Amino acid sequence: MRTILADDEKTARDILRDYLVRYCPGVDIVGEAADGREAIDMIRELRPEVVFLDIEMPYGTGFDVMEATADIGYEAIFLTAYAEYAIKALNMSASYYLLKPLDIEEMIQAVERVQESLDNRKQINRNKVLLDNFLEKQPRRQTLVLPTMEGFELVKTGHIVRLQGNGNFTDIYLQDGRKKMVCRVLGFFENLLPAEFIRVHRSHIVNTDFITAYHKGSGGYLSMTGGADVEVSSAYKDELIRKLHEG
Numbered sequence: 399m400r401t402i403l404a405d406d407e408k409t410a411r412d413i414l415r416d417y418l419v420r421y422c423p424g425v426d427i428v429g430e431a432a433d434g435r436e437a438i439d440m441i442r443e444l445r446p447e448v449v450f451l452d453i454e455m456p457y458g459t460g461f462d463v464m465e466a467t468a469d470i471g472y473e474a475i476f477l478t479a480y481a482e483y484a485i486k487a488l489n490m491s492a493s494y495y496l497l498k499p500l501d502i503e504e505m506i507q508a509v510e511r512v513q514e515s516l517d518n519r520k521q522i523n524r525n526k527v528l529l530d531n532f533l534e535k536q537p538r539r540q541t542l543v544l545p546t547m548e549g550f551e552l553v554k555t556g557h558i559v560r561l562q563g564n565g566n567f568t569d570i571y572l573q574d575g576r577k578k579m580v581c582r583v584l585g586f587f588e589n590l591l592p593a594e595f596i597r598v599h600r601s602h603i604v605n606t607d608f609i610t611a612y613h614k615g616s617g618g619y620l621s622m623t624g625g626a627d628v629e630v631s632s633a634y635k636d637e638l639i640r641k642l643h644e645g
Contacts, residue, residue: 399513402444403430404437404463405452405477414450417502422509434458441467448512453478461532464525473512474525489590491528492543492550522550537592544570545581555592559608559623563601575624598638599631606641
């Protein structure tokens with residue numbers, strides 16, 4: 399895979415290059431950039447398949463670089479020293495990212511996933527989804543990339559009625575009546591979805607926009623659009639009632 403490394407820290411680039419040479423023989427490093435402007439020029443000139451892209455760089459963030467090269471098809475693996483806003487956006491778009499300091503096993507897994515995506519030629523444009531979400535100010539209209547058993551599916555968060563844990567998977571119920579089994583545990587979504595969503599049980603997260611009634615009890619249960627009833631755990635009851643009263 400023709401690959402560019404874009405990071406303003408030379409030491410970080412040296413470490414990443416060394417790891418890739420040692421552990422990822424399928425990677426061909428064709429260029430290195432030290433800031434956003436260099437990265438943009440290099441991507442346009444060399445047309446890589448993969449770019450390791452630091453989020454915080456001089457003369458343009460990783461997102462600025464991505465926006466300026468949106469017409470060029472490449473897979474991005476983001477590098478970041480944990481910025482919560484960025485991690486949430488990256489997870490929503492199913493983009494690949496590595497936290498600094500680099501973990502070798504995580505790097506190898508990211509490269510393998512990118513290679514598989516390129517081999518299958520079925521990759522979605524994660525870069526476009528990520529940029530669109532940053533520009534979209536209404537959380538209900540942001541797009542969530544769902545890794546399903548068949549590949550990936552794009553869903554607006556506002557179209558999700560509820561989520562139910564199913565072992566190592568999550569069943570996602572949509573407004574149009576469809577159900578999607580997603581290759582993620584339920585907890586993955588708890589802090590990823592917008593404020594309309596709330597956990598009401600260890601196995602259930604619901605979109606409050608689709609609650610039609612709350613029925614009292616020890617924890618009680620919710621009636622949802624589409625006819626489903628969802629049990630409420632007593633541990634989550636007070637927070638649910640507070641949220642419903644806030645409207």
